[in-house]
Amino acid sequence: MATTSKKGGDSGSPDAAPSTSDGLALTEDVTFTVSLPVVPHEAPEDEAAVAIDEVAITPVTLTADGPTTTTITLVAEEVAVVPEEPVEEEPVIPALPEPDQVYTRRGRARGAVSPTPEPAAMLTAERLVTPPKRGRKPAPEGFLQALLYRATFGLVNVGDSLAARQRKALDARIGKHFEGGTRFVAVVTRKGGVGKTTISTLLGMAMADVREDRVIAIDANPDRGTLAERVAKQTRATVRDVVTRAPSIQAFSEFQTLISRDQTRLDVLASDSDPLVSEAFDENGYNVVADVAERFYSVAITDCGTGIVHSVMRATLQRADSIVVVSGGSVDEARLASETLTWLESNGYADLVQNAVVALNTATQGTNLVKLEEIEAHFQSRVRDIVRIPYDPSLATGSLIRYADLKPITRDAARELAALVVDGLPEQRVI
Known part of the structure; x- marks a missing residue:
């Protein structure tokens, strides 16, 4: 309800009574009464959903000292949601239908026809296949x-x-099987003329004659090696040709034109006959040749020169899995072979010395004048094993070596050397 009041009269005479145009006198106060409908405020549903009904908010009064701060604490109730556990349904396995008739061959001769049609399940291996007879030894x-x-x-x-x-x-x-790359064997010595190239050839022939994979002997002697002269030459190519053609060698048939093969299937890669050219065969050249050999061979035997400090020797020893140290039967030859072991131990190759095999060549001069058992006892204290290579007329000439023409005792010594070397090579290697 609303009420409105209004005073009448002339502003010039406050005491005069107000009047209308027809001369009727009006009272001083007039009151109007209006009745308005009371409509309550209803909040929309979206406002009611976010309204905070239980928390009272005190209005802020601005004062001269500044606004006051009111802290409102909202309490949130945590509602734990428990997921429903899935119900595992047990698989329904249908029962096999019971056969109307049991099929059997009991009492029937071989090849007899069944009176009723047979199902495919009757064609079993026991019925159709005859077991193999146990073979004789x-x-x-x-x-x-x-x-x-x-x-x-x-x-x-x-x-x-x-x-x-x-x-x-x-x-x-x-014939032990290798996995994970080529195994490198280095034949080393610090003295020439003790039969290092001969031992390299015998070792390679003994391996190639038994093993089913490929074996190669590489002449890495920078002082004009003679390894290729121990087998029948089939090519004039040398290590220098391999270095030159390495980028274009894609298959073994291409590499095979650069090597000579013995009757035992030993492949030989010759060195350069010109001393000036062979001296240029350095560490980088050997690594190129070794990388190519790794693609086609399981065992690579390196016939090293007498220059133990040459760069080729460094690359050879870094790749070597085992070494064979060649010693003659004289005092100075045995002493130089022992000094070779000392140099290897002093230059970080002690593990190769412990795994080394010494080949004692008894065909050198002075062998009959020294006590070979004392030389063997000395090397037995430093290396893994030692093999004595006997004198053989086929080796004394220093020319072609035909493995089949060797004396049985010489072949047995070469085979024993090959077995000892293979024993020291890792069977598996991580690439």
Whole structure:
């Protein structure tokens, strides 16, 4: 409800009564009464959803000292939401239908036709395939063993002789399988003329004659090596040609034109015959040749020169997994071989010395005048093992070496050297 008041009269005479145009007198106060409908305020739903009803807010009064601060604390209630656990349904496995008829071949002859049609399940391997007969053991090796085997028409097989078993065991050691790259073997010495190239050739032939993979002998002697003269030459190419053509060598057939192959399947890569050119074969050149050899060979034998401080020797020793130190049978030859071990130990190759094998070449002069057992005892205290290489007329000429023409005792020594070297090579290597 609203009320409005208004005073009448002339402003010039305050005491005169107000009047209308028709001369009627008006009262001094007039009151109007208006009744307004009371409509309550209803908040919209979006405002009601965010309204804070339970917290009272005190209005802020600005004073001369500045506005006052009122802290409002809002309390949030945490509502834990528990996820519903999935209900695992057990798989329904339908039962197999019961067969109306049981199929069997019991009581039927082979090849007999069933009176009722057979299902495909009756075609089993036991029915169709005849089990292989157990094969007989191969004929034994050895005179008496073979004689007894033939006399009994193969019914009695006592196995190989002791010599045959030892030979096969040695073949198994030489033919050990390698994984993870080429194994490098360095043949070193500080003295010339002790048969280092001959030992390198014998070692390579003994390995290549047994192993099923490829074996190569690399002549890395910067002083005009003669390794290629120990086998029948089939090419005039040298290590220099490999360095030059390395970027274009993509397959073994291309590399094969640069090497000579022996009857034992030993591949030989020659050095340059010109001393001035061979001297230029340095560390970088050897690394190029070794990288190419790693693509095609499992074992690489490096015939090193006498210059142990030459850069080629440094690259050879860095790649070597094992070394063979060649010693003659004289006092100075044995002493220089021992000094070679000392130099290797002093220059960070002590692990190669511990794994080294010494080849004692007894074909050199003075062998009959010294005590070879004392030389062997000395090296046994420093290296892993030692092998004595006997004198052989086929090796004394210093020319071609035909593995089949060697004396049996010489071949046995070469095979023993190869087995010892392979024993020291890692079977697996991480690339």
